[in-house]
Amino acid sequence: MSFLTVKNINKSFGSTEVLRGIDLAINKGEVVAIIGSSGSGKTTLLRCLNFLEIADIGEISVDGEVIFASDGTRAFSDRELREKRSRFGLVFQSFNLFPQYTAFENLTLAPKLKLEERVKKEHLAAAERKAELARITARAADLLEQVGLSEKRDFYPCQLSGGQQQRVAIARALMLSPDILCFDEPTSALDPELTGEVLRVIRSLKNSERTMIIVTHEMEFARNVADHVIFMADGVIEEEGTPDEVFGNPKSEKTKAFLAVDKG
Amino acid sequence: MALFFEVTLSLLKGFGTTCSIFGLTLVLALPLGLLISFGTMSKFRPVKAVFKTFVWIIRGVPLMLQLFVVFYVPGFLFGMPIASRFVSTIIAFVINYACYFSEIYRAGIEAIPTGQTEAGEVLGMTKWQIFRKVIFMQVVKRIIPPMGNEIITLVKDTALARVIAVTEIIWRAEQFTSRALIWPLFYTAVFYLAFVGALTLLFGWAEKKLAYYKV
Numbered sequence: 314m315s316f317l318t319v320k321n322i323n324k325s326f327g328s329t330e331v332l333r334g335i336d337l338a339i340n341k342g343e344v345v346a347i348i349g350s351s352g353s354g355k356t357t358l359l360r361c362l363n364f365l366e367i368a369d370i371g372e373i374s375v376d377g378e379v380i381f382a383s384d385g386t387r388a389f390s391d392r393e394l395r396e397k398r399s400r401f402g403l404v405f406q407s408f409n410l411f412p413q414y415t416a417f418e419n420l421t422l423a424p425k426l427k428l429e430e431r432v433k434k435e436h437l438a439a440a441e442r443k444a445e446l447a448r449i450t451a452r453a454a455d456l457l458e459q460v461g462l463s464e465k466r467d468f469y470p471c472q473l474s475g476g477q478q479q480r481v482a483i484a485r486a487l488m489l490s491p492d493i494l495c496f497d498e499p500t501s502a503l504d505p506e507l508t509g510e511v512l513r514v515i516r517s518l519k520n521s522e523r524t525m526i527i528v529t530h531e532m533e534f535a536r537n538v539a540d541h542v543i544f545m546a547d548g549v550i551e552e553e554g555t556p557d558e559v560f561g562n563p564k565s566e567k568t569k570a571f572l573a574v575d576k577g
Numbered sequence: 578m579a580l581f582f583e584v585t586l587s588l589l590k591g592f593g594t595t596c597s598i599f600g601l602t603l604v605l606a607l608p609l610g611l612l613i614s615f616g617t618m619s620k621f622r623p624v625k626a627v628f629k630t631f632v633w634i635i636r637g638v639p640l641m642l643q644l645f646v647v648f649y650v651p652g653f654l655f656g657m658p659i660a661s662r663f664v665s666t667i668i669a670f671v672i673n674y675a676c677y678f679s680e681i682y683r684a685g686i687e688a689i690p691t692g693q694t695e696a697g698e699v700l701g702m703t704k705w706q707i708f709r710k711v712i713f714m715q716v717v718k719r720i721i722p723p724m725g726n727e728i729i730t731l732v733k734d735t736a737l738a739r740v741i742a743v744t745e746i747i748w749r750a751e752q753f754t755s756r757a758l759i760w761p762l763f764y765t766a767v768f769y770l771a772f773v774g775a776l777t778l779l780f781g782w783a784e785k786k787l788a789y790y791k792v
């Protein structure tokens with residue numbers, strides 16, 4: 314039984330069908346790389362998983378629980394979407410750090426707001442609130458350390474390099490311990506010499522508890538780090554398999570053409 | 578010298594009224610403008626249309642005319658007792674400036690990349706939390722220069738209240754013309770310049786204060 318199951322996701326923008334029946338089955342702790350040419354729908358798929366876009370049709374289950382099912386007739390409230398989102402995290406191509414907060418504050422903002430909500434709803438005692446706050450702070454410090462940025466905790470995003478910003482963004486996404494962490498071309502906006510540090514961090518996150526889906530153009534990285542590779546073309550999964558299968562012995566003509574161009 | 582003191586004292590009183598119009602308008606129009614900007618950005622078409630039309634009318638008609646409307650029309654149409662001149666002025670100014678401010682807010686809010694909202698959303702924040710904690714301060718930083726401009730215009734627009742005989746500084750100065758004194762009128766410029774100068778310094782300071790981050 315897979316940890317994340319996605320069934321028949323369809324998504325159109327107007328009359329453009331961007332996703333046409335995507336199925337995924339991903340195990341816990343697995344790292345999945347999604348590759349494919351521009352416009353094939355990779356970003357849209359990640360956005361549907363994070364409910365930034367709502368799939369027109371399809372079903373998403375996490376850990377055996379159906380968290381999203383749509384036949385295209387029902388609208389979802391902000392509140393529902395927020396609930397569903399809590400299972401997923403997303404690291405953006407353009408980092409999207411909050412510019413007015415330091416690296417450290419970028420990490421703690423959302424958890425603190427969530428804590429304040431709990432304080433209100435559950436009438437947490439002051440001592441407990443304090444303990445929770447300490448936990449948030451400690452976790453933020455840990456995560457900054459993990460991405461190698463302890464010294465930059467009080468720096469603002471504009472004072473950090475692109476690679477450092479992206480590492481902060483990764484730490485921020487980890488703060489709420491999402492079941493599934495998605496990356497949308499995490500190194501595409503970076504100068505070539507900065508991609509290494511970010512890829513190293515992502516690689517270091519691999520463990521048996523953390524499921525990751527990484528959209529990337531870094532074929533080397535996909536080949537070395539992923540357990541499973543998905544090649545998308547025109548809104549469908551054209552081919553998938555282990556890195557060796559997809560990169561070493563592609564079956565589909567489209568995959569072959571894509572990989573050939575990439576070697577270029 | 579006695580005359581100079583007399584004029585200064587009278588102008589100072591008028592300037593007090595000027596400052597009251599300015600201060601009250603600012604304090605009320607700043608939040609109201611934000612609400613109106615939400616209306617003009619509403620995803621619900623009819624609401625958006627109503628707010629857009631309202632802003633168009635208010636921005637399309639001279640403030641002076643709006644002063645007359647607020648002051649005379651309620652009594653004229655509905656037989657309501659005329660509100661005080663000062664209250665009418667504040668109502669007209671607040672509505673007018675709120676509409677101008679709303680456009681500044683709207684431009685500021687729309688200029689914030691959607692990625693900021695989306696980053697908040699994937700972190701599980703509510704729409705309101707995102708606005709309050711992420712978007713708002715970025716908007717503030719962006720709109721300080723255009724707001725500064727508009728607020729400086731407001732200082733000088735207060736003189737319009739004179740048309741319904743509110744005793745602001747220009748009105749006071751004009752009273753001296755009946756004594757063949759024209760210089761008090763020019764003397765008022767000193768008050769405006771000092772006020773605008775102080776505001777300019779204040780906005781400069783605020784811009785510097787927020788220079789620690791880039792949006």
Ligand SMILES: Nc1ncnc2c1ncn2[C@@H]1O[C@H](COP(=O)(O)OP(=O)(O)OP(=O)(O)O)[C@@H](O)[C@H]1O
Pocket residue numbers: 326329331349350351352353354355356357358
């Ligand atoms: N909000 C939108 N409205 C209309 N069309 C959209 C929207 N978002 C994406 N599309 C279209 O959907 C298609 C797939 O886009 P998507 O961003 O998912 O591709 P991608 O595989 O991530 O490409 P890239 O490698 O360039 O990032 C494109 O043709 C794009 O123009």
Ligand SMILES: [Mg+2]
Pocket residue numbers: 355356357497498
């Ligand atoms: Mg993309």
